[in-house]
Amino acid sequence: MTAPALILWDIDRTLVTIGPVSREIYARAFQFVTGRPLRELADMTGRTERAILLDTLRLNGVPDDEPTFDAFYEALGQAAHQLEGRMKESGRRLPGAKEAVASLVAKDTVQSVVTGNIRSIAATKLHAFDLEDHVDLEVGGFGDDDSDRTVLVRLAVKRAEAKYDVTFPPNRTVVIGDTPHDVKGAHDAGVRAVGVATGGSTAGDLEASGADAVLPDLTRPRALRAAVFGLVG
Numbered sequence: 001m002t003a004p005a006l007i008l009w010d011i012d013r014t015l016v017t018i019g020p021v022s023r024e025i026y027a028r029a030f031q032f033v034t035g036r037p038l039r040e041l042a043d044m045t046g047r048t049e050r051a052i053l054l055d056t057l058r059l060n061g062v063p064d065d066e067p068t069f070d071a072f073y074e075a076l077g078q079a080a081h082q083l084e085g086r087m088k089e090s091g092r093r094l095p096g097a098k099e100a101v102a103s104l105v106a107k108d109t110v111q112s113v114v115t116g117n118i119r120s121i122a123a124t125k126l127h128a129f130d131l132e133d134h135v136d137l138e139v140g141g142f143g144d145d146d147s148d149r150t151v152l153v154r155l156a157v158k159r160a161e162a163k164y165d166v167t168f169p170p171n172r173t174v175v176i177g178d179t180p181h182d183v184k185g186a187h188d189a190g191v192r193a194v195g196v197a198t199g200g201s202t203a204g205d206l207e208a209s210g211a212d213a214v215l216p217d218l219t220r221p222r223a224l225r226a227a228v229f230g231l232v233g
Helices: 021-034 049-059 066-082 084-090 097-103 119-128 149-164 180-188 203-208 221-229
Strands: 005-009 109-113 173-177 192-196 213-215
Touching: 005 149, 005 221, 021 049, 021 066, 021 084, 049 066, 066 084, 066 119, 084 119, 097 221, 109 149, 149 180, 173 180, 173 221, 180 192, 180 203, 192 203, 192 221, 203 213, 213 221
Parallel strands: 005 109, 005 173, 173 192, 192 213
Antiparallel strands: none
16 A cells, blocks of 8 residues: 655745735735834745744834734735735746646645745635645644744644544655755655745755755646656656
8 A cells, every 4th residue: 555645835936926915915914013114024035924024023123022923923814815816916826836736636645735824825825826726724834833944844744644644654745845945844854855946946956955856847747746756757
């Protein structure tokens, strides 16, 4: 029998891109929570929502206590929902993304996410670009869980194993993402990593970070399956 498999997708610049709407979400949430315009937004590349928010609060002189975080998480989720139409206008599903997710559907295979997004924003992005099918957001690791991607991967595995009452072996647990941060998070959690050069990191960057396999994009389902499951050819 084939062992169960857990596939954990990064979202931004792996499955979708929403362009300037990311800043618009933060600007709307910031205005709602603080009553004033957003002045500076921290670097967002490859980072979790918690890390981005922490730096953004400090850059703008806003307290970074837990009640403030909670208020911002709620406001960010609401802002993303309100701006879903803008996501569709300014963003796009990356080539092959929908077909890639569908190609990995199989008995005893669970697909979820490990993403810097909080759960509500992740859900909105997947809904906006018709990527909800086959991706279980009841499990997964999210940007409001922790700022460390390794923790997010471990949480995703723990949640999936608890829900499905199976053990996912490390060699059948795979993170798919577009940055070295995704690769490091996977490997530090003891699982496999597939790099996809659809973001700001090149194939060479992803290879140098130690990815178990690297793909130029998600347009070749057979190559994706080979990379995810460590097959030859």
